[in-house]
Amino acid sequence: MSETKLVVLGAAGRMGRTLVSVIQETEGARLHAALEHSGSPALGDDAGTLAGAGHLGVTITDDVNTALDGADGIIDFTVPVASTGFAALAAKRGLVHVIGTTGFSAEDEADIAAAAKSARIVKSGNMSLGVNLLAGLVEKAARALGPDAFDIEILEMHHRHKVDAPSGTALLLGEAAAKGRNVKLADNSVRVRDGHTGPREAGAIGFATLRGGSVVGDHSVILAGEGERIELSHLAADRAIFARGAVRGALWAKDQAPGLYSMRDVLGLAD
Ligand SMILES: NC(=O)C1=CN([C@@H]2O[C@H](COP(=O)(O)OP(=O)(O)OC[C@H]3O[C@@H](n4cnc5c(N)ncnc54)[C@H](OP(=O)(O)O)[C@@H]3O)[C@@H](O)[C@H]2O)C=CC1
Numbered sequence: 001m002s003e004t005k006l007v008v009l010g011a012a013g014r015m016g017r018t019l020v021s022v023i024q025e026t027e028g029a030r031l032h033a034a035l036e037h038s039g040s041p042a043l044g045d046d047a048g049t050l051a052g053a054g055h056l057g058v059t060i061t062d063d064v065n066t067a068l069d070g071a072d073g074i075i076d077f078t079v080p081v082a083s084t085g086f087a088a089l090a091a092k093r094g095l096v097h098v099i100g101t102t103g104f105s106a107e108d109e110a111d112i113a114a115a116a117k118s119a120r121i122v123k124s125g126n127m128s129l130g131v132n133l134l135a136g137l138v139e140k141a142a143r144a145l146g147p148d149a150f151d152i153e154i155l156e157m158h159h160r161h162k163v164d165a166p167s168g169t170a171l172l173l174g175e176a177a178a179k180g181r182n183v184k185l186a187d188n189s190v191r192v193r194d195g196h197t198g199p200r201e202a203g204a205i206g207f208a209t210l211r212g213g214s215v216v217g218d219h220s221v222i223l224a225g226e227g228e229r230i231e232l233s234h235l236a237a238d239r240a241i242f243a244r245g246a247v248r249g250a251l252w253a254k255d256q257a258p259g260l261y262s263m264r265d266v267l268g269l270a271d
């Protein structure tokens with residue numbers, strides 16, 4: 001079987017460097033190219049050396065066309081403006097595009113859905129097996145408990161460098177809770193509380209965000225009733241869990257028809 005040739009976008013970032021290492025360790029996958037934006041101080045560096053994976057002979061470049069020539073897929077943990085642009089490029093070239101980036105606007109989401117008519121896109125706010133399993137448990141719990149007796153609050157903590165809030169994972173878990181309750185998250189979420197807020201709105205799905213230190217990613221879904229509370233949590237200790245999921249997604253998507261897929265599709269956890 002031929003190897004799947006993958007391009008890492010944002011190769012000098014926290015996730016980009018982890019991906020370079022994980023691709024190196026994954027049978028059936030090969031690092032084809034490593035991209036960064038023009039002006040990145042990492043241009044010209046060896047992607048493997050930067051990642052601590054040893055010299056790989058793959059130089060970090062901003063030459064997009066050369067990088068994508070001959071590639072099977074792009075793995076992208078960057079920023080929304082880069083991911084929407086690369087989704088359009090993946091569509092043009094019929095490539096797999098794995099999107100781990102978070103913090104998209106509704107317009108960005110629409111652009112990605114449009115690109116998925118021609119590209120095979122796997123997109124998830126969290127690529128780990130644990131969080132995707134947790135989402136199924138949250139959906140079940142929300143369905144079983146209903147909106148009246150139990151309130152749902154989602155608490156997340158990440159490292160001090162994270163730029164978007166709530167996290168993509170918190171929103172993914174909120175969507176799962178809303179699905180369990182058969183409501184739309186957008187109509188029921190409370191993303192910020194400050195000052196004299198009044199009592200909690202019935203049926204709300206609340207979000208709380210903590211930032212600090214080097215925390216990789218902690219999430220808890222709290223179902224709070226009268227006199228009892230259930231907490232469903234996931235704690236990420238190593239970014240490799242996200243990178244392994246993303247590479248698995250890329251290998252899986254290679255054999256799929258164009259479309260927009262989630263990690264729950266990749267892992268066979270979708271209903
Ligand atoms: N879905 C999931 O499982 C996970 C998602 N994430 C998400 O992934 C994203 C990246 O996270 P993280 O690695 O921590 O962030 P980093 O800031 O460490 O990495 C992002 C990298 O992308 C680079 N970049 C910025 N713009 C472009 C561009 N136009 N083209 C190519 N590269 C570009 C940045 O360069 P520079 O620094 O020079 O600007 C940086 O090297 C975030 O949205 C985060 O929430 C993170 C972990 C797991």
Ligand SMILES: O=C(O)C1=N[C@H](C(=O)O)C[C@H](O)C1
Nearest residue numbers: 102125162167168169216217
């Ligand atoms: O920025 C991060 O680091 C992470 N981002 C993702 C998110 O927004 O949920 C996934 C993970 O929690 C780490």
